[in-house]
Amino acid sequence: MDNFTYYNPVKIVFGRRSIAQLPRLVPAGAKILLTYGGGSIKRNGVYDQVVAALKKNPPAEFAGIEPNPRYETCMKAVERVRAEGFDFLLAIGGGSVLDGTKFIAAASVYKGKDPWDMMFNPARVPADALPIGCVMTLPATGSEMNGGAVITREATKDKLAVRSSHLFPRFSILDPETTFTLPPRQTANGVVDAFVHVMEQYLTYPADAPLQDRQAEAILLTLVEEGPKALAEPWNYVVRASLMWCATQALNGLIGCGVPQDWATHAIGHELTALYGIDHAQSLAIILPGMMQQQIDRKRAKLLQYGERVWGIRDGDEDARIDHAIERTEEFFRSLGVATRLSDYDIPASAVGIVAERLEKRRVPLGEHQDLAKKDVEEILSLRV
């Protein structure tokens, strides 16, 4: 087990009707800017609940933060924050809205020239940010309990991450009832997203961290059990609550304590999303099986453990058990309705070279050994054509 620091001060307020607690969570007298995306929060009643809860201190609003939130959109909000002097940002929606809001919170007080310089730049981690809170309506990204955000710059098709302790929400309200009306595609995407978040922190090499392994497996097993139920019974509170808590636990830092992490699936997936416009979770469902296959020898011990503990695979020789585990993973994604091949999304085979090229140029260290080469990325993608 490696040395680690764990610090996560987000207050989680979880359960039915928890939006009503907003007045005691928002700082008294705050000048609030509500941030959200499209109209779904207006259709499902969440917007009305928020406005009703804040009727004594009505917030201003900034709408239109899109999936894979764009730098260009966020900068419009930054202008408003600076011009109108908001001192609290309240994000309502899914991970994209919250990620965008985190960027706005940091960019609004950024002292340098272009806030984009904070992205994936260890030298310019946000040193300050406006306080934010959120009402999370889509279990998926885990953004509600971490200090990270992923932003896309439309002009250059760059999709990059930023991370800082200043980006932790002060509070996150999670009411599973707000997820009853999610379209099946978003429900399924959320399950895949949370699943792959766990795998990025788990499927590396044995690191003498038996508790963290089992905590990761706890989430995977629950996602496997509950994910399909959410599609079959969208109004089942217990199922929705379990998935919501899984998504939060998958990326709040806990299962990553003291262990190596991979994140190459995400890095490759981000390029696919930025270039071809597929959903984030779709990109992960394409790449992960290829990552498992191409890294089969380096991830051997963990693949065997994963197969046994998550899928109950105990029969056959090692190679057969690993093949079976990879098959089960891909089948799971497909059973949720998330396709797993580039061709399923009409992405041409030329993507293999283009993505590998872009990643090479980024000089992003890839994989738990930080040594995946262009050739490896090409091989992974070639397995997914």
Place this chain on the structure above:
Amino acid sequence: MDNFTYYNPVKIVFGRRSIAQLPRLVPAGAKILLTYGGGSIKRNGVYDQVVAALKKNPPAEFAGIEPNPRYETCMKAVERVRAEGFDFLLAIGGGSVLDGTKFIAAASVYKGKDPWDMMFNPARVPADALPIGCVMTLPATGSEMNGGAVITREATKDKLAVRSSHLFPRFSILDPETTFTLPPRQTANGVVDAFVHVMEQYLTYPADAPLQDRQAEAILLTLVEEGPKALAEPWNYVVRASLMWCATQALNGLIGCGVPQDWATHAIGHELTALYGIDHAQSLAIILPGMMQQQIDRKRAKLLQYGERVWGIRDGDEDARIDHAIERTEEFFRSLGVATRLSDYDIPASAVGIVAERLEKRRVPLGEHQDLAKKDVEEILSLRV
């Protein structure tokens, strides 16, 4: 799953040589009072490491906080804090030292007449406390990542708990190497303590919280695997690190999110410790098997799940599987060298009536249904004579 709020702002600094990070964790210019127990931290080098780390801001010291920390002792420290104006308390040692320090931190700024009035008193939860930090050298109580403390009033033999968000340590340093030299009895006690902390939050009734169940089982499985190794190989870093992280995770609130909790084993055990002077973990090892047996029908579903997932018990009818699960639990404690019968500690059978009587007078709600009667307590204790 019940509604819940989860908030835990403790910064955990975990790993080898982490004590050296003290200077950047303690507030600059703080007037620090070091609190500790007996001489073990002087013998094992921890005291020297702390003093060396703080050499630019040497702390004052208060020694002599005993196991099952006493109100009477803590109040002496409170006098010193008030007289000398310390503004940061740094606890070094195990859960008892930290619990005592939490009480000192709250009592030093308590506005009422007698700080003891805060104990187990929902009307007088500490509304403020001095900031504290800790260097934890004994994995057991989980106090390093929660806002609770248990204090004993020697004069009346009362052992009671207090809980407040003001009692979270600002930071907790966990260096597994500081536990290499623990006596086997303390190592074993720590494993039992952490194990029973999990059971209090897990072994109730099914509560539609599959992730929390599996997170609890993750800790139990790891304790079962790693506990015996710590006794066999006390200098094994990986084992010590795993146990230390298990103890923290067992009582930082996470596995208790949204689920019913029991805590009757602790309540009964506290009386045994206060009256007969046995170790806290010894009292738990005595009571838990009796609790499982006496509550067999009410805890049936969870006992079966526990038997299957923690001990792999799948054969036999329900009653046989449950009996087996209870046996395995008691055997596990005994295998660690922790005896499980009142008679093992020369506690007379008269304890049955005396403890039941005391608990009835306390009017403490007992069990996950908060309805255990005097008769139930007598039955549980009678099973453990």
